[in-house]
Structures are given as C-alpha cells and as structure tokens.
Amino acid sequence: MRSRLPLGEKLRDELGTPRRGRRLGSSPRSRVWRAELAGTPVVVKQLVDAPEADERYAREVAALRLAGRVDPPVVPTLLGTDARERVLVLEYVEHRPPREEWIVDYAGALARLHAATSGDADVGDDGDDGDDGDGSVGSDVLPAWSGPAHTDVDSFLALAQALGVAVPPAVRGELDDLVDRTSRARGRALLHGDPCPGNDMHTDDGVRFIDFEQAALGDGIVELAYLRVGFPTCWCVTAPAPPLLEAAEAAYRDAWRRATGTDVPGDLTDACAGWLLRGDALVQRAERGTTDRLALIPHQDWEWGTVTARQRLVHRLGVVGRVTAQEGRLPALGRLAPAMREAMLTRWPALQPPPARRP
Numbered sequence: 459m460r461s462r463l464p465l466g467e468k469l470r471d472e473l474g475t476p477r478r479g480r481r482l483g484s485s486p487r488s489r490v491w492r493a494e495l496a497g498t499p500v501v502v503k504q505l506v507d508a509p510e511a512d513e514r515y516a517r518e519v520a521a522l523r524l525a526g527r528v529d530p531p532v533v534p535t536l537l538g539t540d541a542r543e544r545v546l547v548l549e550y551v552e553h554r555p556p557r558e559e560w561i562v563d564y565a566g567a568l569a570r571l572h573a574a575t576s577g578d579a580d581v582g583d584d585g586d587d588g589d590d591g592d593g594s595v596g597s598d599v600l601p602a603w604s605g606p607a608h609t610d611v612d613s614f615l616a617l618a619q620a621l622g623v624a625v626p627p628a629v630r631g632e633l634d635d636l637v638d639r640t641s642r643a644r645g646r647a648l649l650h651g652d653p654c655p656g657n658d659m660h661t662d663d664g665v666r667f668i669d670f671e672q673a674a675l676g677d678g679i680v681e682l683a684y685l686r687v688g689f690p691t692c693w694c695v696t697a698p699a700p701p702l703l704e705a706a707e708a709a710y711r712d713a714w715r716r717a718t719g720t721d722v723p724g725d726l727t728d729a730c731a732g733w734l735l736r737g738d739a740l741v742q743r744a745e746r747g748t749t750d751r752l753a754l755i756p757h758q759d760w761e762w763g764t765v766t767a768r769q770r771l772v773h774r775l776g777v778v779g780r781v782t783a784q785e786g787r788l789p790a791l792g793r794l795a796p797a798m799r800e801a802m803l804t805r806w807p808a809l810q811p812p813p814a815r816r817p
Contacts, residue, residue: 462479463476463479463491463493463502464489464502464504464543464545465502465540465545465547466540466542466543466545468540469538469539469540469545469547472538473495473537473538473547474495474496475495476493476494476495476500476502477493477494477495478492478493478494479491479492479493479502480492480493482501484503485669486506486744487505487506487508487511487514487671488503488504488505488506488671489503489504489506490502490503490504491503492550495537495547498550499550500537500547500548500549500550501534501547501548501549501550501551502545502546502547502548503545503546503547503548504543504544504545504546505518505544505671511544512544514671514672515541515544515546515671516541516599517599517600517601517651517670517671517672517673517674518546518669518670518671518673519536519539519541519546519599520599520600520673521533521600521648521650521670521673522534522536522546522548522670523536524574524575524600524648525571525574525648525667525670527574528570528571528573528574530663530664531663531664531666532567532570532571532574532664532665532666532667533571533666533667533668533670534548534549534550534551534659534666534668535548535549536548536549537549548668551659551661551666551668552661552662553659553660553661554660554661554662555660556658556660556816557660558815559702559705560660560816561685561698561702561703561706562702562705562706562709563660563664563665563709564658564665564706565682565685565706565707565709565710565713566665566709566710566712566713567658567664567665567666567667567713568650568653568665568667568678568681568682568710569678569682569709569710569711569712569713569714569717569722570713570714570717571648571650571667572647572648572649572678572681572714573647573648573678573713573714573717573718574648575646575647575648575675576646576647576717576718576720577718600648600673600674600675601674601675602644602674602675602676603643603645603649603674603675603676603677603680604674605637605640605641605643605680605732606636606637606640606732606735606736607637608634608637610637610735610736610737611630611633611634611637611735613735613737613750613752613753614633614734614735614737614752615629615630615633616752616753617752617753617755617756617798618794618797618798620753620755620756621756621798621801621802621805622801623794623797623798623801624797625794626790626793626794627790628789628790629790629791629794632788632789632790632791633731633735633791636728636731636732636735636788637735639728640728640732643676643677643724645675645676645677645678645723645724646675647675647676647677647678648673648675649673649674649675649676649678649680649681650667650670650672650673650681651670651671651672651673651674651691652669652671652672652691652692652743653667653681653684653689654689654691654692654693654694655689655692655694655696655816655817656692656693656694657669672743677723677724677729678714678722678723678724679722679723679724679725679726679729680724680729680732680733682707682710682722682726682729683726683729683730683732683733685698685703685706685707686703686726686730686777686781687730687733687734687773687774687777688765688770688773688774688777688812690733690736690739690770690774691739691743692763693742693762693763693764694763694764694816694817695763695764695765695769695770695773695812695813696764696812696813696814696815696816697773697811697812697813697814698814699814710722725787726781726785727778727781727782727785727787727788728787728788730774730777730778730781731778731782731788731791733774734771734774734775734777734778734795737750737751737752737753738751739770740752740762740767740770740771741760741762741767742762751767752771754767755767755768755771759806764812764813764817765812765813766809768802768806768809769809769810769811769812770812771802772799772802772803772809772811773811773812775795775796775798775799775802776795776796776799778791778792778795779792779795779796779799782795
C-alpha cells in the first residue's frame with residue numbers, strides 16, 4: 459500500500475526526498491512506512507494525534523538517542539526527527555526468523571540496552587545527559603518506572619478471597635512493603651517499557667529493539683522478569699523450558715556485568731511478584747487503567763494473544779510460588795500464590811500452560 463510520506467521541509471532538507479514509500483503494519487497509535495532515501499532503505503514512523511502522543515514521541519526519541527550510543531547496536535540508528543509532526547526516520551533493519559533459543563540472544567541484547575544509561579551519573583537527576591545539541595534526554599523526558607500500587611494489593615487479596623483461599627495474616631504486610639520498596643527504587647537502567655516479541659528485530663548482527671513509546675528509567679530486573687512471568691505487557695506469552703530460561707538469565711547477567719562491571723541490581727522475586735499484582739497486565743495497553751481486571755477473573759475470561767487472562771494469571775502464580783521458594787523471600791506470598799493457582803485449576807481444569815515456543 460503506497461501513501462504520502464509525512465516528511466516536511468525540515469526532514470527533506472536534512473535527508474533528501476523519499477521515494478518508494480510503502481505502508482507497513484503498525485499499532486493504532488502510529489503510522490509506519492518503508493521508503494528509500496538516496497537509494498538506502500529507511501523506516502518512517504509518525505505517531506498519530508491522540509492523548510499523550512507528544513509524550514510518547516518524546517520518550518521514543520530520548521530512548522533511541524540514549525540507546526544509540528551502545529556498540530554493537532541494540533536499536534536502529536535514528537536518522538532524523540520532526541517533533542512538530544511527531545515523525546522519526548530510522549535505519550531499516552532486516553528481520554529474520556528468530557532461532558529456537560531466541561530468548562538467549564534477546565536477553566543479552568536487553569541487558570546491553572539497559573546498561574546504556576548505567577554510567578550516566580546525571581541521567582535521572584537533573585534531566586541532562588550532557589548532550590546540549592539535541593536537547594535533554596534525562597528524567598524530564600524519561601520518567602521513573604512505575605511499579606504496583608497499594609490498590610493492586612487490595613485487588614489481589616480480594617481475588618484470593620473470591621477464590622475461597624485463606625489469606626495468611628502476614629501477606630498484607632509483605633505486599634505493602636513490596637510496593638513501598640519498588641516505589642522507592644531509583645534505578646538508572648534504560649527500560650524499553652514494552653520489550654515484547656515483535657519489538658525485537660533479530661538480524662545477522664544481533665537483536666535490535668524498536669517502539670520505545672513507553673521507555674522509562676528504572677531497575678533492569680523488572681524487564682528481565684519478563685522471561686519468567688511470560689511477557690506481562692505483551693500479546694505473546696511464552697513459558698520457555700527451565701534450561702533455556704536459565705541460559706537466558708545467565709546471558710543477561712553476563713552481558714550486564716561486561717557492560718557495567720557490576721552485578722545486576724534489584725531483586726528478581728520482587729520483580730515477579732510485582733507483575734503478579736498488576737491486573738492491568740492482563741489486558742492490552744488501550745484497555746489499562748479503566749477497571750479492576752482481577753475482580754473480573756472469577757466471573758469471566760478473555761483472550762489476548764496466545765493465552766487467556768486466566769491462563770496468564772495461573773502462569774504468574776506458579777512462577778511466584780517457585781521463585782519465592784527458591785529465594786526464601788516473601789514466604790507468606792509463597793504460600794498464598796500456589797494455593798490460588800490450585801484453586802483456579804480446580805475451578806477451571808481446562809486451563810492450559812502458555813506455549814513454550816514463540817509464534
């Protein structure tokens with residue numbers, strides 16, 4: 459499908475006249491084209507007029523500039539921008555089918571993306587990364603990552619009661635403390651915000667990430683946890699075999715250590731438990747923040763991507779039950795989560811685990 463490219467005078471002066479523009483598939487929040495500039499393929503992305511479009515555009519540009527410093531690259535090169543029209547021009551990256559062990563490649567690249575801001579003492583403090591030419595790309599553009607809230611704790615415990623599961627007295631304190639810990643965290647990792655299958659481009663030169671509209675600064679471990687809890691913000695939930703999961707997590711930790719000289723900060727148990735609490739992580743982005751999704755679980759199920767909402771929740775309950783047992787942390791939640799999982803499987807015995815392979 460051919461259509462007029464949204465390149466104004468500014469970008470045409472900088473980059474030349476685009477040719478062979480062809481629309482590509484994208485989310486409803488943006489329009490994307492493949493085109494050519496001086497015979498070189500590029501991608502043109504425009505964020506459509508919608509609530510928070512300017513903020514999402516600014517976050518994507520800021521994240522791409524920060525991540526663009528990583529070598530070997532973990533993002534396509536940002537060739538040009540037009541803030542007025544919310545247009546980005548990017549290097550075209552040829553995606554190839556991921557290999558069977560794709561999450562190992564993915565995890566290593568994710569760690570290097572996260573480490574892009576690890577050495578910036580001022581990023582996240584005064585909003586200046588030292589680049590005065592293209593504008594600030596610090597905390598005034600990239601917000602701090604936002605974790606679960608105390609209202610999420612309320613909803614989760616109400617679900618346990620609705621399932622007929624006895625709630626250990628210590629759980630409320632454990633979960634309230636978890637929320638407080640995550641709200642105080644001041645990690646400096648460059649978080650993608652939505653590092654889903656489909657936002658990772660597998661190339662002959664490694665993995666590159668795209669679509670940074672939800673980028674933030676925080677602890678990288680909250681996105682490392684995606685591998686265990688099944689990509690909580692994504693349509694594509696998978697549950698890799700334990701040896702593959704261990705290899706991917708090891709690849710992440712090794713890549714982080716090589717990039718930063720330090721161990722991965724944060725707590726994996728907290729990260730997995732935090733995703734379990736968030737009912738909004740049972741629906742796609744456009745439907746978040748509108749209703750208590752956990753309150754709906756006893757009464758209805760719904761499909762999103764590779765699994766249903768109840769399948770997602772059963773998987774996360776199992777993950778949290780295992781990680782709390784392995785790490786010896788959050789013991790009361792470690793008793794509650796398996797009990798809730800068993801109650802759900804008893805009530806809905808047809809629920810199946812997520813697929814092991816990426817579609």
